[in-house]
Amino acid sequence: MKKLILPAFGLFTCLLFSCKSKETTTATPQNNDFIVSMNGIDSLKLGMSKDGLEKLLNTKLTLRHITVDGGYSDTFSTKYKGIDMVLYLKEGNEQSIAELDGIRTNSPLCKTASGNGVGSDKINVIDSYPDNTKYVTPEYEVEPVRSTTKSVIAVIDTAGSRAMQFHIVNKKVVSVEVNSYYEFY
């Protein structure tokens, strides 16, 4: 009986480890993950008005540039359901005043439908979007000097100009960003 228990325990341990490694290579979003898409992250949707954002976040966003000093964008560091987010607002129309133009997060809880997020491999991100145009480029350390370790993959929407950007350090995703418009510079 003792002879049987040992191999069975070994087999169980092997199975446990193989399941664990499979999860890290082909991660899929879990129930408590926040879905990143071309439209936004979870309930934060690109194009949302400043008012709509304030209600959702239950916080006041005080503009420093839009309608104040002639600037056309404002950036806010905030928390959404306990997660650190950076929100980029652009000038809106008379009614909305300012609209959500981009979102960036370094939370591992935010993942795309294909399971890409913080910690994903650079090559996995590229392979996950065969139908999309992707711009893969080194990031600027300080313009005009480009980094040798930091890069960004911009996955462009097939129908519009929206993009999901995956910021990479040493071939691993460190933050995810969604924007209403991407242009290489």
Added chain:
Amino acid sequence: MKKIFLFLCFVFVSICATAQNNDYTVSFEGMGAIKLGMNKAKLEKLLNLKILLKEIGVGVVMNETIKAKYMGIDMELYLFGDEKSYFLEGISTTSPLFKTIDGIGIGTDQLTIINKYEKHLLIIHPEYVDEISAKTSKPRTIITLANIDNYREAIIFTLVNKKVVAIEVGPTPQFRDRE
């Protein structure tokens, strides 16, 4: 004396090998001795051919593709301009003899290109069968390697099932209209 002779032979063989490699080097400037921007006279002299235009000059057409041989290898040349002054805007080949200085050529896989050119801009997309409907060709991928110091210059790799099957040098298509 024998040693000197052997040394000279070695130097001679090395020079020949280097010259031969340079004949097939793919760069942002061109392929081998064929350089982008060459005019009619230079192309005709280098390739020992007479260029007879069929499309440039017809109406407002300003580009034309011609087939040519360079050191016995089939090439496609993309000409741009008007009847009186046109120049070489792009070149493509499917010959495995042509390689970049980093050794990227026909048969190289996608991962190698991505890892090799981390300091440049790579634009990766499926080949479009129909640009308007954005219908794509599933197994064919285009990787445009744009020079990070001048993003208008590109080496364009066509891949089938993630292996390079054709190489082109020319302007970066995505930035043609950029001011």
